[in-house]
Amino acid sequence: MKKAFLAMTAIAAACGASGAFAQTASGVTLYGLADIGIEAINHVPGNSTGGNTAVRMNAGNLSGSRWGLRGTEDLGNGLKAIFTLESGFDLDTGMSAQGGRLFGRQAYAGLQGNFGAVTLGRQQTALYDLFGAYDPMGANPRYSLAAVDSAFNGRADNAIKYTGKFGGLTAIGFYSFGRDNNGEVPGAAKVARNYGLGLAYAAGNLSIGTAYDQYQGATVALQDRSAKRAAIGASYAFGDAKVFGGFRWLRDDGTASATATITRTNVYWLGGQYRVMPALLLTGAAYYTDNRNSSADPWMFVLSADYSFSKRTDVYLNIGYAKNKNGSTQGLSGSGSTFVAAGENQTGATIGLRHRF
Template sequence: MKIKLFAAAAAALFAASAQAQSSVTLYGVADVGIEYLSKANGATKPNNSNSRVAMQSGNMSGSRWGLRGVEDLGGGLKALFQLESGFSVDTGAGSPDGLFNRIATVGLQGQFGTLTLGRQSTPMYDFGLRYDPMSISPRYSISAIDAGFISRANNAVKYVGNFNGLTASAMYSFAYDGQEIAGQGSKGREYGASLAYASGPFDIGAMYEQRNTGELNARSASIAGGYSFGPAKAFLGYRYARGGDWTVRNSQNQVTTTMAKVSSNLLWAGMAYNMSPALKLTGAAYYQDARRVSADPWLFVLSSDYSLSKRTDVYLNLAYARNRGDSELGLNGNNKGRLTGIALTNTTSDGNPGNKSQFGAVAGIRHVF
């Protein structure tokens, strides 16, 4: 009798463990290359044309490592978590923003979709990954002209659902900067949503996001699409933003003019073409028109990516930032030409927009594990 009871208990435990199967996966990306950048002195020496050659980590993709886990709870319900940390291949240093600065979430997944809590990407970031021809490459992409496309939020609740080609996403952050302060409920709040639909060769989506800083409410709205034909895919998009400050400075770095809540229109177009199973070519153009100020920069990008295997590829990216008026768009984000709640400045006084333009080239290798 005791043997029968023991066998029954063992069978019950085995069945429970079978239903609650779990797994943890270690993954990551190591991306490093050599970059040439003209006029690398930037605002420090606005009339100096000194160039720079340097090793850079995270060019096609941000270098990172992470842990992803899932547990089957039965009935189609799963528990999941993800921890992801950025690092620099050239120095081995981690991010100053914290250990798991990219992602730190736990949540549930089922037929209803996926619900996660923690630090995670915003709908604007996910939207950019889908519709930017360069997929928000750190060098070079739409993020150079609008930093909002690489945003992440702390203390966030996020939902993503997929329904027969329709992808719906919504996020609410109690304090995107991690500062939850009593009596200041609206400060630091961020929320956004997006809808995307893909059918056959067509892919179209729309997004809205708002970030409350306490003094400014930075808003962004975008619509974009893609169309695949043969080995190519074309992209077209538009983004409206409002909420940035424009601060004009002279050559002595003195503030001469400040305009609050400047709005801008950003247009982009591009195409990705698979010349062969291993070689992919991508071209993109971005144009931003800042309202009420003379700042209308262009950004042009060409990229070639060759796969050596399923996990390893080599690449060469070229970019040119064409500044007009008071804009100072830099290729690596050291610019002051962004409008999603970030101040804008002009530190050149020669009055020649051509002197403020910049060329960059980066060649490197990326390994995915």
């Protein structure tokens, strides 16, 4: 009886201690964003050779829809425990995005202090973290730099990441043991390995940044093949206007399959924004892809108007034109034959609503 009483007392004490520790959390924030619109677009792959015109509802146009939890705990002496769980979803269907993952946008925990932050989990790459600031369209899901190269919306599973901010300087470095739910194969450490780094500096009206990203093939047979990217971008603000420009280099040794050949492309972009009034922002951008091993070199042009009803709610109109030649497949929502019929130009327009909470 005495032993039972002592055991119950120990359990009660442990529960009490656990509750006491839980109360030290500094706070958890629920946040999110909902973005949806109607698009009219031509030359979408379908039954006809040159594609079809589609009028459709699209979610995640200016920003990917998401909800998330973000929390911190003050550990003392300037040290904090941090976490983020962020779930992407398609507002038009209610289904999870990022391949059906529950927290496909981000899922990590770590420590933060004067040295910066070290985090572990599924995280954004340095290209994603930095280059939204150097694309006039913010490297958003459609009608933007991310439609030219989806790596600008890149994420890596199983990643350890360092982020440091010191005045105007931001430094990022990450290493993934296996991206896209691949890798971590015993005896084959290269499989799906992904790593990169980035630096950005902002001073006054000028901001400039650079980043490198490399990943290996996702199978044992492809682990010695790599895709390497390097990019540099800049922006400069003056008055109510802001200009942007950048360059991205790519060499892919054939990471997609055993029969894939070496791919080399350069991407160039230029654009600007002008705030007509506090609530109205106009944006224009041009993107050019130079395929080094072919003459299939497409252009993409975008015009956008965004009107804010408040700090949390805005409406927008995006108009885009992709000019393809010699079989290139640059679409307004992405690059590839699933987005536009090969060699066909594409014109599209989207009107939508975005709300933050």
